[in-house]
Amino acid sequence: MKAELNEQALLKGLAQNDSKAVETLYKSHFTMIQHFVENNNGSFDDARDVFQEAMIALYEKVQLDSFVLTCQIKTYLFSICKHLWLKRLHQMGKYSSPLNAHEESISVETDMGMFEKKEAAFAIMNRALNSLGEPCKSLLEGYYINKKGMQELANQFGYTNADNTKNQKYKCLMRLKKLFFAQYNIGD
């Protein structure tokens, strides 16, 4: 019962992007993934990448209103890592079945479908932001990601007042939206 409570607290922490919770997850589960990846044609760096993606997947799942975790965090993280690593092995043409794994895992197909869709949208936004160039990129990130106010941004970028900053932000935003929607499809 106590363990279950701890897991709930951890997930709650993760949902708020709390570094303590993230640290605990890394400390308790990374070694398992490291062994799994290193035993299956991968390196330490591969394990790092796969685990990080799994953390994001878990984070995004926790964010959902309909969120329920039907298994232990450990099992869930392992299942995602296994899925991701299999996919990567496939892409590298290195796939050799069966995988060397001693942990139990569950099917994460549905979750991964959702994860990939979000990942694609993230990549499009990332590309769009990067091709904006400076100062547009930092200005929009400052406003939308770091939630800074216009005056603060004016000070940071050296605009004489908040109105000029607003003007610049508007121009940048229009460019970004154009770039983003040129690639983004709602349907699939």
Next chain:
Amino acid sequence: MEDIQLLETIERYLSGEMSSEEIIQFELTRKNTSEIDQMVVEHKLFLHQMEAYAQRKNVQQTSQQTFNHLLAEGEWSPLELELPKYKVIQLWTKYKKTIAIAASFGGFIAIFTFLLVMYLSPSLNGTQLLQLSKAVEVIKKNQQVQGHLLNEVKSKVPENAKLISGGSGFLIDTKGFIITNAHVLKGDGAIVIDNKGRELNATIIYSDINNDLALLKIEDKDYIQPKSIPYTIRHKISDLGEEIFTLGFPRNDYDIVYGKGYLSAQTGYEGDSNSYQIQISANPGYSGAPIFNNNGELIGVISTRQKLIEGVAFAVKSTKIFEVLNELKKDKKTKGLNLKLAKYTSLSSAGRKAQLEQLKNYMFSIRSFD
């Protein structure tokens, strides 16, 4: 101008900043103008995507930082990353003849270049350069100041020894190996002082006057080995204009000082290819201090500054450190040292304050005595 106001209104509407009357008003406009209605729907979708982007970006960052932090603490050990050796041997047998011919050519060129360099290279004496090692008076003065404070702690400098020079240095191996400038070590013996003011005995292992680099090893029972070193030493030449920073002990042995600047030339004084020119205010005592780039990679070691031009200093390139380490491997006496450099820079995504908080534990003030 109208568009910009419209967008602002839409953003206020979507973020719930409107009063209830404004909302009624705006929703009416929305109903009557299909264009505005479309804009609202489109912008809502966009903001939603932006929020998802922001969240994922933040989690990614936390995750990366946590990982790097734990790795630096020694939570996990990656498999050894050494290159497989057999490849080198295969190539060697295959190209033995070619290498032999190339080497003999190389020999001639080396002798020629050596003579040319001897002829052209700037000699330190009487030029415009100033070594940044601490003058003895400064050290003496600081000692007097510290005198009453530290009376109860006995200095590890031998009683009859004369302090000659001093500077800064930094760890490259957890076993206690420290790099500094050769000119910082003018005497035969040395002690190092960590950023908490603790004195530790050290021996001078190697000194390369041409490259102005030296290697010390802490040999003291009070030395506490860190689990790992959080920075790597850069193998490649750094870019012009790269932002850099340093940590050293220009003032005294216990106040670490941070400085920031940029790489202003890929060669040093009078085109010296062993060093960089950097723009940073460097004072005596910074000699031997490390230069880091924003990623926390070590790219050089401060050594001299130009006498008359304020802010221009020179730093030995990090690639020279590898040359020194290779020399060590050739020497019988030092072959067995088995230095292990860090394989990961764990400070790349940390903010500057966090970087410094970590780094200062690996910096030392150095004093040399006869």
